[in-house]
Amino acid sequence: MAKVDTSLVAHLPLFSGVKPEDLDEVLREARSVRYPRNAAIFEQGADAQSFFLLLHGHVRAAKTTPTGEQIVVRYVAPGETFGLAMAIGAAHYPATAMAVDDSVVLIWPNSAWPRLIERFPALAANTMQTVGKRLQESHTRILEMSTQQVEQRVAHALLRLANQSGKKLDHGIEIDFPISRQDIAQMTGTTLHTVSRILSGWESQGLVESGRQRIILREPHKIVVLAERSPDGGAA
Amino acid sequence: MAKVDTSLVAHLPLFSGVKPEDLDEVLREARSVRYPRNAAIFEQGADAQSFFLLLHGHVRAAKTTPTGEQIVVRYVAPGETFGLAMAIGAAHYPATAMAVDDSVVLIWPNSAWPRLIERFPALAANTMQTVGKRLQESHTRILEMSTQQVEQRVAHALLRLANQSGKKLDHGIEIDFPISRQDIAQMTGTTLHTVSRILSGWESQGLVESGRQRIILREPHKIVVLAERSPDGGAA
């Protein structure tokens, strides 16, 4: 088990309010594990035995229906926690987590949680905020799915990804991990065909440049306009 | 400010782990307020100054888009908390709460929260579980909106309402508060017209009996079948 440099994680929201000199005490209980691209970290329905903090890479959390359809719950960016089943009182993971890129993850056993939050109450408070924020994001997503058309939802999804995991380029923003049309469809509640058509359209207008599991927003500002325009509005 | 009988709330999930004899100390900080039907309790975007526990009645939490469209986030049943903006670190209420029935609500000032959770850590843990459960429900809702057709989503919504706030009848279950077609549309991401058509259809098959803001599930079991059947399946 490699030792993790406290200075690398001290600034994370999870540890805000924890004194840097105490951080080692928290990290000591975790182990660091590397997952290669496409490796499963945990499966939906499995006993929740650990909780996680992503250090490097990107992780996709997805939920599967009994009939096998999937939705992407979210993409986890470095510095974010995931698999918090223990904290929210779930005995099993409600989703599947998989590394979409080579990733490094800190893993705590659930058994460490009660002790940690007793010793560092800020951890509990920070986690509460995180979960609360995710709840609000979920509600926003439901609102969008209820009131917007597919093109707007795709625009929003890409903008969020760009915001969370965008790599700035000379001209545009590239989403910094492999993501397919299918993935975007599963984030927005549509089909990969429809996503492909939309991106093709945007590409021919120069708004994006994209290829196999790769998307660059060339005109983020114009995509913002797309995302916000009302169902009928605009294109005369 | 009327005194609240501790025995009435002692069994609520919120207070699990709090000793009954300590409960009075928690309740002392709250005031009890009655809201008549259709009264607003708080508005989306307003400064979050309090958090709430519903004692009697029913409350509708709804989110509004900039363009005025609404979705119902959830219906609050007696014994449930709502308006937890403080706990999740939000400065403003992310939704509007309104009494759909004459309701009685316990109200704590946000300023009491830090003290309460310090004194009774179980409150924080219970709230975390509650928020976590709501997050999971949100994800389930997103999954349904992504993968199911409207009729199935309406079936699921009604079954949940029946489960949460159903009054058992000789033959069937009645949803125990006024709810319109529009409300159901806003819970399922469709239009009141479509909901009306669906309920009309069900009514003619004897599955439900409904009227103005009133729905009785006459054949809950058959509605379960509807909710679960695959898009194509069944009706020959």
Add this chain to the structure above:
DNA sequence: CGGGCAGTTTGCGATAGCGCAAAAAAGCAC
């Protein structure tokens, strides 16, 4: 270097559900 596979594009017909409009019904106020 030649498959072969996973991911993408595109055409085309089908349709679920929307949106508008108008009428019917159910409460409620006076």
Add this chain to the structure above:
DNA sequence: GTGCTTTTTTGCGCTATCGCAAACTGCCCG
């Protein structure tokens, strides 16, 4: 009871989006 408001019902055309099928492309593997 009468009139008014709110909610519900229903008809009808429209279209955004799906679903299937097929072709295309860039890549990884051997």
